Amino acid sequence: MYNFDFVKPSSIADAVAALAGEDAQPLSGGQTLIPSMKARLNAPGTLVSLTGIPELVGVCREGDMLVIGAATTHAQVARDAAADFPGLAALAGQIGDPAVRNRGTIGGSLANNDPSACYPAAALGTGATIVTDRREIGADDYFQGMFTTALEEGEIITAVRFPIPQASAYAKFVQPASRFALTAAFVARFESGVRVAITGASENGVFRWAEAEAALSSDFSADAIAGLACSPDEMIADLHGTAAYRAHLVGVMTRRAVAAAG
Amino acid sequence: MGKVTMTVNGRARSAEVEGRTLLSSFLRDGLELTGTHVGCDTSQCGACVVLVNGQAVKSCTAFAADLDGAEVTTVEGMANPDGSLGRIQQAFQDYHGLQCGYCTPGMVMSTAALLAENPKPTEEEVRHYLEGNICRCTGYQNIVRAVMAASGQDVGALAAE
Secondary structure, three states, X not given: OOOOEEEOOOOHHHHHHHHOOOOEEEEOOOOOHHHHHHOOXXXXXXXXXXXXXXXXXXXXXXXXXXXXXOOOEHHHHHHHOOOOOHHHHHHHOXXXXXXXXXXXXXXXXXXXXXXXXXHHHHHHHHOOEEEEOOOEEEHHHHEOOOOOEOOOOOOOEEEEXXXXXXXXXXXXXXXXXXXXXXXXXXXXXXXXXXEEEEEOOEOOOOEEOHHHHHHHHHOOOHHHHOOOOOOOOOXXXXXXEOHHHHHHHHHHHHHHHHHHHO | OEEEEEEEOOEEEEEXXXXXXXXXXXXXXXXXXXXXXXXXXXXXXXXXXXXXOOEEEEHHHOEHHHXXXXXXXXXXXXXXXXXXXXXXXHHHHHXXXXXXXXXXXXXXXXXXXXXHHOOOOOHHHHHHHHHHOOOOOOOOHHHHHHHHHHOOOOHHHOOOO
């Protein structure tokens, strides 16, 4: 890969200042960014590491919310969120493999917004709030398409605030080579209704399956959506699966998630 | 260029690195610890796994500069103080958990991480934990047997495949 200047600030303010420089990019766990730099798909002039900022790390219950620092690894979320939000902990424990989970972070995943990543499904599926160095963004406004988010140039995620659902589960059909989701569903039941977010399927990235949400909000059972089909329009089609196959998986994985959430 | 210092296998070690110097390059080229293997260089295969502050990490997918001050254990640190094979290494030899040996350093280090957090894993837990370590020779059966043996469990109870 091309060389770059490396800086590791110890505060959010210093990180934001460093990111204002020309060709500067943030580095979190690097599990996507480093491979993309090796492939020369990405060549920052300066990398600003976010892993030396203590306030960006941790899992903390605040009332009916679970607040997770942006630089918290998947392994730590899998461990520390298990008691308060088991659906989210289980999702984190299915990302990549153990070594990837020890480096990769929730903030990195959400900033990258890979169309097959796991965390976007949990954030959109709960209506989480993405907290940045300058504002708060609701998940419904944050995800804007494949690898596209509401983040501005130089803006960094500092935390994610998840409303804790009454019940939730993530059902993932693994693409075994990449260990990303071929298609996966996150289902969350709240007193106010049910949210369903699908990742891995759409060319527009993570999305909410409105028809399933409506059906599940009146009857939270796999049977309630047994006859429901998701349109294959704008679904991803590649060597791993056709658009029609992914559309079929949307239904299957949603039903599995509902059954697992109970 | 900048100087990075880590505690590697219990000793403070330093080397000059560029921003782009990977942990695997720091270990292999900077410190001449070539036991850590680089298989795919795309973070798929796990041959380069080492322990960073006790946790399994793919050393080809971390920058040395980002790990200044870290405590690192490589396969060279797994032997007994007298130089004989350590418990996990010996189990891999006893149960033929390797053929060409390319993946073995990563397998040994992932096993060390697994047994540190789960001293008596089930066969299923072993297979799940080693998902990120690819072996193209053994079919994994003997690797799983070696890990079970290293954890002091009855290998004879494993189903033959």
